Structure formats: structure tokens, C-alpha cells
């Protein structure tokens with residue numbers, strides 16, 4: 401379908417299979433990779449020892465890790481909870497302080513949590529929402545629906561890098577729990 405387009409110059413969202421066509425890198429995060437993310441850490445640990453569900457998949461299009469280049473990735477964040485707390489990504493800050501990021505929601509329902517110092521913001525993610533993550537803000541996504549995956553594409557500078565340690569010092573100030581058929585936002589750590 402895309403044979404006339406040079407592979408280095410495009411990607412496409414494969415809606416049927418929920419993945420990034422022409423991606424060249426892939427990551428899968430299971431419950432065993434998400435140590436310390438959920439309030440119920442012991443329950444997460446037990447779930448990881450038993451079924452160890454996949455929480456999210458990331459299909460990436462790489463680029464040289466130099467200034468001026470951009471990376472892109474489709475994330476598929478599956479439905480589920482750990483003791484009523486919705487499945488989420490680990491969450492990170494960028495190493496480079498001047499790198500923003502953009503998310504475009506392709507399907508599902510969720511929240512993008514943004515953190516800077518003690519300040520927490522959130523953006524409701526639903527199809528066609530384009531969320532902007534300003535430079536310096538930590539970001540984590542949460543699937544707030546048990547009906548299906550939250551799917552979004554992200555674009556960010558290739559030099560951004562990911563800092564996972566900073567969230568220990570500047571943790572996400574909100575947590576998202578199941579409530580009837582919806583969600584409730586509770587205080588974080």
C-alpha cells in the first residue's frame with residue numbers, strides 16, 4: 401500500500417492492528433517492569449509472579465539521537481487495574497530540560513498526568529485530543545477504561561532522553577482509580 405514512499409520518510413498508524421507501520425523498534429512493559437508505580441506494590445508483585453500481564457507496548461520509529469531530529473512512537477496501553485488503580489506507563493522526565501513532547505490520541509480513554517515540582521496537571525485523552533507536554537514536565541499516561549486500550553502517538557526531540565529517577569524525588573501527585581463505570585483522581589505519594 402505504501403511501496404512508493406521511501407521507508408525512511410514516513411510511518412502510518414495501522415488502525416486494524418493498533419501498531420505503527422514502518423516502526424523499527426519495539427518495547428513491551430509488563431507488570432514485572434512496573435515496580436513502585438502502583439500504591440498496592442505487593443499486589444502488583446504477586447500479579448507479576450502469576451499472570452504478568454502486558455501493561456503497554458510501544459512501537460517506535462528511530463532517528464539519529466542528535467539535535468534537530470525527532471522520534472515518534474505509538475503506545476498501546478492495555479486496560480486493567482492493580483487493586484483498583486488503573487494501568488499506567490512508568491512515567492518519566494526528559495533528561496534534556498528544553499525538550500517538549502506532543503501526544504495525539506488515536507483511540508480509547510485515559511488521562512495524561514503532568515508533573516513539575518509540586519504541581520500536577522492532567523489532560524483527558526480521547527480520540528483526536530492533541531496534548532502538549534511543555535519542556536520540564538514529567539509525564540505518565542493512564543488508561544481509564546476497562547473497555548479497551550488507550551492508543552496514542554507521541555513525537556519528541558531525539559536528544560530528550562528519559563530520566564526515571566527524578567520521579568522518585570518529584571513523584572506524580574495524582575493517582576487514578578476505578579470508580580463505578582468511571583474513574584476518580586486521588587492524591588499521589
Ligand SMILES: O=P(O)(O)OC[C@H]1O[C@](O)(CO)[C@@H](O)[C@@H]1O
Nearest residue numbers: 458473475489490491492554562
Ligand atoms: O518511558 P515510559 O514512562 O515507560 O513510557 C513510555 C512512553 O514514553 C513515550 O516515549 C512518550 O514519552 C511513549 O512513547 C511511551 O508512551
